[in-house]
Amino acid sequence: MKTIMWISAFITCGLIIGIIVYVFAKGIPFISWDLLSTSPTYIPPHIGILPDIMNTIYIVIASLVVMVPLGAGAAIYLEEYATNQKVVAVIEYAAETLSGIPSIIYGLVGMLFFCEFAGLRTSILAGALTLVIMNLPSIMRTTQESLKTVPQSYREGAFALGAGKWRVIRTVVLPGCVDGIITGCVLATGRILGESAALLFTAGFAHTLNSFFEGLMSPGATLTVALYVYAKEQGEFGAAFAIAAILMILTLGINSLAMWLERHFRKMREQGYPQEKTKE
């Protein structure tokens, strides 16, 4: 029996390491400064993924900017203000369910709603908003969980001094759950980096280099979508593997960042909240 377990473990680890090694081996030789820093051209045929990198950054920024206030706000409302526990339970259940839906369905809905109905056409913004809907439940849940870790006695202590609800939340509750919000953001960034199905529908395939606001309104491929395009439609496997390797490095970086942040905030929590501003 032990042998079978050992073999299972060996195969699992072997597969993971195998994929990593394979992708790196195929991709890293193609990564060059030229690839990273230029736009693609047809004449002469040339591949550069700078627009895809920029599109990815734009979509991450746009998504987070919309997602964090919405998700954290919803979580604060549910935890600190909502009084009807039944409604809270329904919302939480809906959020759980939403986070289990395949992303291609979000893509379809996003295409019909944001691109067609809201008139955004195929654009980075439409893609970002679709990703917002996809990731809202999870950022809301992580924030909620971290709000729950702030001891009730802190709230009581502040209320007993005459502090109003908003002051209690701002000074005592939020500093205790910033770590949850930021960890949620980092994890969401990781998921955005890896998302392709929803973006195929909504953000399009263009490899044009745009500025941020121009980019938002234009179609554009993120790294994952570019990977799909290069591999599936142009047969440029070198470029595809290069992108794959970059994505894997990024994911690794994001995960390490999440872990580091968690440790950092735990330490900060032990040392106390930052000081309030005082006039001299």
Next chain:
Amino acid sequence: MNAEDKQKSDTIISTKDLNVWYDDFQALIDVTMDIPEKSITALIGPSGCGKSTFLRTLNRMNDLIESAKTTGSVLYRDQDIFHSSMEVSELRRHIGMVFQKPNPFPMSVYDNVAYGPRTHGTKSRAKLDDIVERSLRGAAIWDEVRDKLRQNALGLSGGQQQRLCIARALAVQPDVLLMDEPTSALDPISTTKIEELILQLKENYTIIIVTHNMQQALRISDGTAFFLLGDLVEYGSTDIIFSTPSDKRTEDYITGRFG
């Protein structure tokens, strides 16, 4: 001034037919009680008798509990605390609270004490410095923390944390201090310090303290109220309650026959 008028002017908090329900459970039944100014009033009784509920009603901390419903009146200096003109934040500034478990915020000692004054709009550094020192002195903890004002309050010992919480409550210059078993989480030495502090505070504040410790009630309080199953069974001078209680149930409780 006749005796009755004197009694009336000395009363700082007065409840009449106070009832509190948590959903269907009635935690307080028709409690009518006058609490004199600048004295220590002990609330005693077995767990679940309503003494903490009574305490938390006086500064409307029970508002935080969704299921709580209150009828009857509570007058603080002849003002109805449930009246719509009563700002709950003002009420809590006048009627401070110290909790069973020390609950300093995870901030510096200074910021803990300054939290209340900042809440009520004091921004000037000099004023805050002054308030912080005065409050910490008032809570007999200044000498222990004067060099640690910038350190996290969570690093203090349990007894120091509780005195810090008292200092934090004093910082908004309250009139009344509600104390919900303030020493039950502390060791005997810290308990003694807090009791000495409470006796000093009596000079300037009205103190209402919930305690499970009969000796504590006897040692520090002027008046004692005995609660049982939501009823105020007996209320009077501590000497009398502990020597010649008029109710059999009071006697049974303080002699340790149940509790």
